[in-house]
Amino acid sequence: MSRAGNDGIAALERAGAETLKRAVQLDVASRFQESLVCYQEGIDLLLQARKATTDEAKKHRYQQKISEYLTRAEEIKEHIKKQDSKYHKQIRIEENATGFGYEKLFHEYLTENVSEVWVEDPYIRQVHQLYNFLRFCEMLLKGPCKVKTIHLLTSYDEGSGRSQQMSALEEIKQSLRNYGVTLNINFSSSIHDREIRFNNGWMIKIGRGLDYFKKPKGLFSIGYCDFDLRPCRETTVDVILTKHTKKT
Numbered sequence: 001m002s003r004a005g006n007d008g009i010a011a012l013e014r015a016g017a018e019t020l021k022r023a024v025q026l027d028v029a030s031r032f033q034e035s036l037v038c039y040q041e042g043i044d045l046l047l048q049a050r051k052a053t054t055d056e057a058k059k060h061r062y063q064q065k066i067s068e069y070l071t072r073a074e075e076i077k078e079h080i081k082k083q084d085s086k087y088h089k090q091i092r093i094e095e096n097a098t099g100f101g102y103e104k105l106f107h108e109y110l111t112e113n114v115s116e117v118w119v120e121d122p123y124i125r126q127v128h129q130l131y132n133f134l135r136f137c138e139m140l141l142k143g144p145c146k147v148k149t150i151h152l153l154t155s156y157d158e159g160s161g162r163s164q165q166m167s168a169l170e171e172i173k174q175s176l177r178n179y180g181v182t183l184n185i186n187f188s189s190s191i192h193d194r195e196i197r198f199n200n201g202w203m204i205k206i207g208r209g210l211d212y213f214k215k216p217k218g219l220f221s222i223g224y225c226d227f228d229l230r231p232c233r234e235t236t237v238d239v240i241l242t243k244h245t246k247k248t
Helices: 003-028 032-052 056-081 102-109 127-141 162-177
Strands: 087-093 116-120 149-154 182-187 195-198 202-206 235-241
Touching: 003 032, 003 056, 032 056, 032 087, 032 235, 102 127, 102 202, 116 127, 127 149, 127 162, 162 182
Parallel strands: 116 149, 149 182
Antiparallel strands: 087 235, 116 195, 195 202, 202 235
């Protein structure tokens, strides 16, 4: 196998290990619905690594880990089924799929009583990611919800783009203020989860966060402006209904 292939497998293994570590942390904290999502994502990454490698010893090791975490995931599923206060469905967005703009993805859950939104996404850094967040905010303004407060938790740009990141977020904050919406911005160097929570009880966890669209082919290509027409990158969306959406 080529070095590039080995590097790809190593990257999948690292991503899987980090996601499963987070799953265990959430499991221990009794945040079972969220831990199940992470278990599923981590197992999927290890399955991809097992499929890609030709090393039989690694295949065996991956399978052992997959079986171990799959058993725990099934136990959590059974536990969740007994909880009437929670609901979970999963949406699979295929590679190059279209029709998954923010309005279509979130509209069902943005009821009139939504007034507060929490966004946790470590990758609101680069220009296109900042525009994604801006478009998400624009969607909230168009209703039918009456959002008054948006909480953003993200991470600092680690390169030369931090100044641009801070300037763009401040501009979004000031612009939202003109519409009577307060944007609270906080940063964390240890944030891992990507999730969006509404104060009506809905929580949406997107594997790639808000950045699940492919780069447009050109400035004047179809899909540049309308995200419903923009091809997507493969990802999983988990929709969870729970009584408690704000972390303490």
